[in-house]
Amino acid sequence: MKILSAKQLAEADKISIKKQGITSEELMERAASLVFEEIHHRLENRPIPIKIFCGIGNNGGDGLVIARKLMEHDYKVKVYIVNYSNKRSEDFLSNYDKLKALSKGWPVQLKGENDLPELNKGDFVVDSIFGIGLNRPIEGWMAKLVNHINQSGAFILSVDMPSGLFPDQAQEKNAAIVKADYTLSFQAPKIAFFLPETMDYVGNLQILDIGLDREFIGTLESNHFLITSEYARAIYKTRNKNTHKGDYGNVLIAGGSYGKIGSVMLTATAALRTGTGLCSLFIPECGYEIIQTGLPEAMVLTDSDSKMITEFPVEFEADAICFGMGVGTDEKSISALRNMLEHTRNPVVIDADGLNILSMKNELMELLPENSILTPHPGELKRLIGEWKDDFEMLDKVKAFSKKYKVILVVKGAHTCTVQNDSVMINNSGNPGMATAGSGDVLSGVITSLLGQSYEPISAAVLAVYLHGAAGDIAAKEFGFESLLARDIANNIGRAIRQLFNEP
Ligand SMILES: NC(=O)C1=CN([C@@H]2O[C@H](COP(=O)(O)OP(=O)(O)OC[C@H]3O[C@@H](n4cnc5c(N)ncnc54)[C@H](O)[C@@H]3O)[C@@H](O)[C@H]2O)[C@@H](O)CC1
Ligand SMILES: Nc1ncnc2c1ncn2[C@@H]1O[C@H](COP(=O)(O)OP(=O)(O)O)[C@@H](O)[C@H]1O
Numbered sequence: 001m002k003i004l005s006a007k008q009l010a011e012a013d014k015i016s017i018k019k020q021g022i023t024s025e026e027l028m029e030r031a032a033s034l035v036f037e038e039i040h041h042r043l044e045n046r047p048i049p050i051k052i053f054c055g056i057g058n059n060g061g062d063g064l065v066i067a068r069k070l071m072e073h074d075y076k077v078k079v080y081i082v083n084y085s086n087k088r089s090e091d092f093l094s095n096y097d098k099l100k101a102l103s104k105g106w107p108v109q110l111k112g113e114n115d116l117p118e119l120n121k122g123d124f125v126v127d128s129i130f131g132i133g134l135n136r137p138i139e140g141w142m143a144k145l146v147n148h149i150n151q152s153g154a155f156i157l158s159v160d161m162p163s164g165l166f167p168d169q170a171q172e173k174n175a176a177i178v179k180a181d182y183t184l185s186f187q188a189p190k191i192a193f194f195l196p197e198t199m200d201y202v203g204n205l206q207i208l209d210i211g212l213d214r215e216f217i218g219t220l221e222s223n224h225f226l227i228t229s230e231y232a233r234a235i236y237k238t239r240n241k242n243t244h245k246g247d248y249g250n251v252l253i254a255g256g257s258y259g260k261i262g263s264v265m266l267t268a269t270a271a272l273r274t275g276t277g278l279c280s281l282f283i284p285e286c287g288y289e290i291i292q293t294g295l296p297e298a299m300v301l302t303d304s305d306s307k308m309i310t311e312f313p314v315e316f317e318a319d320a321i322c323f324g325m326g327v328g329t330d331e332k333s334i335s336a337l338r339n340m341l342e343h344t345r346n347p348v349v350i351d352a353d354g355l356n357i358l359s360m361k362n363e364l365m366e367l368l369p370e371n372s373i374l375t376p377h378p379g380e381l382k383r384l385i386g387e388w389k390d391d392f393e394m395l396d397k398v399k400a401f402s403k404k405y406k407v408i409l410v411v412k413g414a415h416t417c418t419v420q421n422d423s424v425m426i427n428n429s430g431n432p433g434m435a436t437a438g439s440g441d442v443l444s445g446v447i448t449s450l451l452g453q454s455y456e457p458i459s460a461a462v463l464a465v466y467l468h469g470a471a472g473d474i475a476a477k478e479f480g481f482e483s484l485l486a487r488d489i490a491n492n493i494g495r496a497i498r499q500l501f502n503e504p
């Protein structure tokens with residue numbers, strides 16, 4: 001699904017109004033009615049105090065429509081107009097009149113910090129102050145209002161955007177932004193919903209299709225996409241009946257050191273669970289019995305060193321190679337990675353200490369085969385690309401790095417971003433239970449497996465990230481966040497694949 005900018009969405013509003021022969025007020029009625037329906041569906045006429053904060057632009061206009069519809073359904077509604085200027089939008093004004101006609105009274109006008117209304121824990125707040133029209137940070141008494149709403153303990157539903165959040169540009173530190181429990185956003189996701197510095201403002205996210213012109217949206221260019229299950233399904237390749245293990249890749253996973261053999265075991269388990277035909281590990285000698293006993297499906301080659309990798313079996317003909325988990329950064333292991341890169345033409349997967357080695361020995365970057373996949377978490381990423389001042393600069397630096405070295409970066413996090421050149425594919429599956437040791441090792445195994453099964457490198461990365469998160473979600477249903485182990489993610493990859501086809 002395309003992630004669109006505020007400018008593109010405003011354009012799509014305009015074009016849709018024209019093509020559908022409707023007024024902007026009718027479009028507002030349509031969009032806000034969908035929000036009303038979501039609220040009505042959840043509250044089921046319970047007498048919860050609903051407090052709606054409306055700005056004076058079109059986001060505020062949405063709030064007025066929502067208020068009117070809720071009143072028509074006998075909800076207990078109080079409307080506050082955040083009256084920061086006299087420039088009310090036309091559609092705000094006509095809905096203001098409609099609301100007045102219905103309620104026979106005036107909404108409460110807020111004009112300064114002395115007007116902040118009482119809010120209680122059990123209240124249901126609708127935040128309709130600013131949407132995608134925000135063009136500067138919220139300041140002065142309105143910032144105090146935002147903090148007042150945030151500290152109230154009320155349930156907060158934001159309409160289109162949490163007010164104060166820029167959809168597609170960097171935010172000032174300590175900016176006043178509504179911290180929503182739930183955001184109902186119109187038509188397309190906005191990038192700020194997924195970036196580490198701003199995702200917490202959004203709460204649960206739902207995108208409402210307000211029926212903007214599909215043809216026009218199809219023509220809009222965006223470098224940013226949200227990975228959906230439909231997209232993952234389209235990438236996935238089914239198996240023929242007439243087939244054998246040789247059709248599903250022979251992968252080689254090189255890693256581990258004394259005390260860290262578990263990492264490669266997790267990677268290999270995940271590769272096998274993702275369908276790899278033949279899985280071999282290259283590990284220091286100390287891991288031989290551990291792997292042969294713990295994972296009989298895998299084959300093992302050992303280094304001459306008992307505790308770390310010092311060489312690479314360059315004669316091994318692998319369909320995909322993964323290097324790095326648990327390796328350490330000893331000079332001897334660095335030469336093992338150099339040796340591997342000097343003898344490999346196909347894209348490889350580099351994770352963990354493999355990435356740390358690349359950061360230490362920049363010249364090795366030049367040896368990476370085109371379209372190799374690097375899977376840094378934020379700490380490893382900093383070592384690779386240096387510090388960044390905000391998430392947008394981070395994305396720019398990652399894009400530049402991808403172009404310079406012709407590699408794919410999988411920037412891991414709550415919403416993992418897979419970056420190739422200028423394009424960013426954002427993942428929405430997964431959960432906080434996956435913040436546990438070894439879950440990154442599992443992801444590398446899934447990616448390597450798909451690479452070995454002849455998926456295009458970018459498809460392997462994107463599908464793997466999606467399935468890894470979906471498998472984590474299935475595992476969390478069984479174990480809860482706290483008990484989830486990395487191996488549970490690997491063991492649920494099959495269920496995540498079946499779920500793509502609604503076969504739980
Ligand atoms: N016909 C349409 O265009 C539709 C618009 N919709 C709603 O309209 C919203 C966008 O409306 P608007 O463009 O009117 O913008 P907003 O309602 O988001 O903001 C209103 C105006 O406030 C001013 N402003 C921005 N930041 C400010 C700040 N920090 N302090 C003080 N003033 C500030 C700007 O001049 C801005 O245009 C969407 O988010 C959505 O909720 C929906 O009703 C769908 C249809
Ligand atoms: N809150 C979260 N939501 C979704 N996914 C998460 C979350 N926390 C961690 N993950 C996923 O778990 C993995 C963690 O990887 P990493 O930090 O390398 O762990 P390790 O080094 O222990 O293997 C990544 O794929 C990341 O996207």
Ligand SMILES: [K+]
Binds near residue numbers: 059127130158159
């Ligand atoms: K809002």
